[in-house]
Amino acid sequence: MRPITALTFDLDDTFWDNAPVMARTETGHYDWLHERVGHAEHFPLEEYQRRRLAFAARHPVRRGDFTWVRRETLREMLVEFGLEAADAAHWAEAAIERMLALRHEIEVFEEVPAMLDALGQRYRLGAITNGNVDLTRLAIGRHFPVIINAGESLAPKPDARPFLAALARLGPVPPSQGLHVGDSWREDVLPARRLGMRVAWIDKDDERPATLPEGVYRLGHIRELPALLDRLTE
Ligand SMILES: [Mg+2]
Numbered sequence: 001m002r003p004i005t006a007l008t009f010d011l012d013d014t015f016w017d018n019a020p021v022m023a024r025t026e027t028g029h030y031d032w033l034h035e036r037v038g039h040a041e042h043f044p045l046e047e048y049q050r051r052r053l054a055f056a057a058r059h060p061v062r063r064g065d066f067t068w069v070r071r072e073t074l075r076e077m078l079v080e081f082g083l084e085a086a087d088a089a090h091w092a093e094a095a096i097e098r099m100l101a102l103r104h105e106i107e108v109f110e111e112v113p114a115m116l117d118a119l120g121q122r123y124r125l126g127a128i129t130n131g132n133v134d135l136t137r138l139a140i141g142r143h144f145p146v147i148i149n150a151g152e153s154l155a156p157k158p159d160a161r162p163f164l165a166a167l168a169r170l171g172p173v174p175p176s177q178g179l180h181v182g183d184s185w186r187e188d189v190l191p192a193r194r195l196g197m198r199v200a201w202i203d204k205d206d207e208r209p210a211t212l213p214e215g216v217y218r219l220g221h222i223r224e225l226p227a228l229l230d231r232l233t234e
Contacts, residue, residue, distance in 0.1 A: 004198065004232060006173040007119060008166050010157075010182030011129040014202055014222055015140065016108045018131075029099035033074070037091055039081045051077060064151035067132045071096045104137045111223040116143040118226065124173065126166040128180075130156040130187060146170050157184075158191040167197075179232075181225060189216055200228055 012018040030048060034040035055073045056063035063069065071092050078088035119125060126146035127135050134149070135141040146169045150162035157163075163180065167173045175196040182188025183202040192199045198215045202222060212218060217228055 002176045004179045005177045006124040006170045008126040008128050008178060008180045010188050011127055011133055012131045013183040014181060015112050016106050021106055025099055025102040028102045029095050032098045033091060033095040039078060042081055043077050048073065061154060064130060064156035066151060067096060070099060103133060106138060108140055109222060113140060115226060116140055124170040126170050128157065128162045128166050157187040160191055160195055163192055163195055200225055
C-alpha cells in the first residue's frame with residue numbers, strides 16, 4: 001500500500017461534541033432576537049425550524065448553505081410579523097451574527113491540539129465540513145492549509161467534489177495516499193472510500209457493521225488516530 005501523506009478531517013462530532021453547541025446556538029440566537037423584536041410568541045422556535053426545512057426544500061441547490069437558509073427564513077418570518085423589509089433584513093442579519101458567534105463557542109476534545117501539532121509535522125492536513133463552522137475562527141484552524149466548507153460551496157458531502165478539491169489543493173495528493181477522518185458513515189466513510197482514500201471512521205456509538213470494507217478503520221474517539229497511523233505505516 002502507498003504511504004499516507006495527507007489527512008482530511010470532518011469537523012462536527014469529529015473534533016468536538018456538536019450536540020451541545022447546536023443546542024446553545026439554536027435557542028441562543030432565537031431568544032436574542034425575540035428580546036429585541038418580540039416575534040417568538042407568534043413564531044415559536046418549532047415554527048422557525050419547520051420553516052427552515054420548508055425553505056430548504058424550495059431551494060434544493062443551495063439547501064446545504066445552512067447560514068443562508070437561516071438568514072432568509074428569519075427575514076421572511078420578520079416581514080410576515082410586520083417589520084418593514086429593511087428592518088427585517090437588519091434584524092435577520094444581526095441574529096445570524098449572534099448565531100455564528102454561538103456556533104463558534106466550541107470546546108475541542110482535549111487531546112486534539114497536541115495531536116494536530118504532531119500530525120501537522122508528518123502529514124498535510126485538510127478539513128472538509130458540511131456545517132457552517134469557519135475553522136479559521138478556532139485556534140486549531142492554523143493547522144489546516146486547506147479548508148473546504150462544502151455546504152456553502154453547493155456540493156456537500158457525500159458529493160465527491162469536496163474530497164477531490166481538498167486532495168488537489170493539498171498536493172495534489174492521489175486518493176490512495178489520503179486518509180479521511182469522520183463520524184458519518186454516509187457523508188464521510190462511503191464517499192472517501194469510493195474515491196480510494198482510506199478512512200478512519202469515528203464510530204462513537206459502536207455501530208460497527210459485521211465487517212468493515214477494506215481500507216476502513218474504526219475508532220471510538222479521535223484520540224485513537226495517532227496509534228492507527230502508526231499501525232498503517234509499520
Ligand atoms: Mg461530523
